[in-house]
Amino acid sequence: MKVISLRLTKGWILLGMIFLIGCATPQDVRILDREIRKLESQLTQTQNRDQKEKEELRKELSTLRGEISPIKQEISSLRSEISSETQKLKADLLLRLESLQTETRILSTGVEEYKEYLKKPTREVDRLKGEVEARVRVLEEKGRSHDEQFRDIAVRMKGIEEQLKWIEARWRSHEDRLKLNEERVKTNDDRLKGMEGRLKGIEEGLKGIEAKLVTKPSESEKPSPLEEKVSDLKSLSVRVGDLYRDAYETFQRGDLEGARKKFEAFLSQYPHTELSDNAQFWIGETYFLKKDYERAILEYEKVIVKYPEGDKVPSALLKQGLAFLELGDKTNGRSLLKRVTERYPKTEQAEIARKRLESIK
Numbered sequence: 001m002k003v004i005s006l007r008l009t010k011g012w013i014l015l016g017m018i019f020l021i022g023c024a025t026p027q028d029v030r031i032l033d034r035e036i037r038k039l040e041s042q043l044t045q046t047q048n049r050d051q052k053e054k055e056e057l058r059k060e061l062s063t064l065r066g067e068i069s070p071i072k073q074e075i076s077s078l079r080s081e082i083s084s085e086t087q088k089l090k091a092d093l094l095l096r097l098e099s100l101q102t103e104t105r106i107l108s109t110g111v112e113e114y115k116e117y118l119k120k121p122t123r124e125v126d127r128l129k130g131e132v133e134a135r136v137r138v139l140e141e142k143g144r145s146h147d148e149q150f151r152d153i154a155v156r157m158k159g160i161e162e163q164l165k166w167i168e169a170r171w172r173s174h175e176d177r178l179k180l181n182e183e184r185v186k187t188n189d190d191r192l193k194g195m196e197g198r199l200k201g202i203e204e205g206l207k208g209i210e211a212k213l214v215t216k217p218s219e220s221e222k223p224s225p226l227e228e229k230v231s232d233l234k235s236l237s238v239r240v241g242d243l244y245r246d247a248y249e250t251f252q253r254g255d256l257e258g259a260r261k262k263f264e265a266f267l268s269q270y271p272h273t274e275l276s277d278n279a280q281f282w283i284g285e286t287y288f289l290k291k292d293y294e295r296a297i298l299e300y301e302k303v304i305v306k307y308p309e310g311d312k313v314p315s316a317l318l319k320q321g322l323a324f325l326e327l328g329d330k331t332n333g334r335s336l337l338k339r340v341t342e343r344y345p346k347t348e349q350a351e352i353a354r355k356r357l358e359s360i361k
Helices: 002-023 026-119 122-212 225-252 256-269 276-289 293-306 313-326 330-343 348-359
Strands: none
Touching: 026 122, 225 256, 225 276, 256 276, 276 293, 276 313, 293 313, 313 330, 313 348, 330 348
């Protein structure tokens, strides 16, 4: 909204240039000088606020990077544990296989002995038969024990695999948040540069007007129409900026319900400003973070339909695709992610979309 204020101010000043060339006075020049100083002060305050927001975003980025490092270590530890466990299982299986082979050979030898002793007296045959049956029972019990151990190992392996998938999902989520925060920092930098360029253009235009002023000072103390318009625009800019900033700070504190209500109130009063598409996007984010993915998709769609020229359209398309994936709808999710890469190929959102497309099976 601050950018709109500067644009409107520039417009009124340029309209006033024609008026001033014919009838402006040195007193009007002094009024315009004061207005320039006010605009410079407003720009300085805006830069300070945006710098503070950038510092907060950088701290959040640092925190997220700090969270990713332990996750990487945890994944490495799990992989080492799985590798070690696998090697132990292989060694144990080989040892048990050798034991079974040895016992099988012993049993075969016993069977052969049993056949040889079939011709001996009945008591000797009965004794050998009992020994063979006992050995068979022992082998069967060992076989059942081995089956149970194999099942336990399979259950443990499945649990480790599920834990590894969960950690990898957390990692991807942190990467997405890092990309979005970096995008917000970049957007703030671009807006500051645009404001500085506009202010410089206004100053150059006023210098040209000052060089053409030749009339005597006016004794009237009544504010000029230009000064009144600038004052009204400044007042509107402050109100809009305060409302949006209050809603955004509420969102940053984690009060999703409160932030949503404030963004909705902002849109009801100011539905067509440069901050309106941002407000609509953050409403969708409150539902996404609550895991109400269906409602989030609908709110992101409003960004695309109502503000097709806004800078939040790529982000809205990306988050729609991610929401569909969370709902298990890979077809729509893949389609939206491809749309981001095709329409906005050089954006951060397109890079995130490409990575997610590669991970979708």
